[in-house]
Amino acid sequence: MAQSPVLSISRRIRSTPFTRRVEAAGVKGYTVYNHMLLPTVFDTLESDYHHLKSKVQVWDVACERQIEVRGRDALRLVQMLTPRDLRGMNPGACYYVPMVDETGGMLNDPVLLKLAEDRYWISIADSDLLYWIKGIAYGFRLEVDVVEPDVHPLAVQGPLAEDLMSRVFGEAVRDIKFFRFTPMPFEGTYLNVARSGYSKQGGFEIYVSDAALGEPLWDRLFAAGEDLDVRPGCPNQIERIEGGLLSYGNDMTRENTPHECGLGRFCDTTLAIGCVGRDALLRVASEGPIRQIRSVAIDGDPVPTCTDPWPILANGERVGRISSAVWSPDYQTNVALGMIRMTHWAPDTRVEVEAPDGMRTAVVQKGTFSQRAV
């Protein structure tokens, strides 16, 4: 095989406040997410994976950019973006919120943080949501400011995350509940710390609201966690597929509704008055989707990387597509996510997958891999 081409980094591909530390730690691969560097591997995908599932890692996820919506019409604007009912949301809460266009198509799947009655952060996945939000704010003459603030998330993930975080922020971090955040003191200021993150191993996300604090915070975490074997890490492709965590742009696009993505539990479409996709989604919510994302086990040797989706076939007919796939050391099979037609989405359905290196047999799973024993 030819050597992989390199990614030329320029000003359009933004570095983060942690990039110097990430590079000093020997990062081996990057992707680009929200026009910003996102590490993909430090040691090997598999050793990063085993370490994440047993210890604690610090992740540069500054590419989870924040869109701040602030002003008298903040709630009105944010509710226009999502079919999740935001009326019961309190300051200090994080909500996972599908965001949709007027056809009910997915535009992003961010985490929404409510900072105050008139102030929200939308912690976005990889799409240029800022322009859609600014367009709506301008078009409806809303009394809001919509900006990308100087905020850079750093995640601490893994079973020992709570032990490490308590050494830097104090025992009070142990009281932070899942999908809640609270300001925690650091170097004479306060940083919002949430119990959340893009893994199923537990952990926190620190919203570093001053780029100058990035390196001091990184260094404090590594100094405090030496005996815990803390390592730099990043969202891990194996672990996130096992856990069924979706990747916008890979597993779903504007062509999909939240219901097709299995995000119907985050929609209260009848209650979400004002959501621009409400009428379109009321129809699909009442009838139900005719295809949906499922976990799939693909037989055979480790699969190559899934770039263009792979057809899923049954009796020679196309019944879906695989969007993410990788070999799982713990489950000793290829774990995958794919969109499958309702005729073939039942657990234990046997299908075929047209991988680039040939046809393989595969089995539709019940729930995610991480919900079953290894």
Ligand code: THG
């Ligand atoms: N954290 C923050 N911002 C983010 C991500 C994150 N922005 C980009 C991307 N990740 C957005 N996508 C997701 C996908 C899944 C989850 C969070 C963000 C997630 N899901 C939980 C799960 O599926 O188990 C469910 C959450 C719930 O029950 O409410 O955490 O990771 N800041």
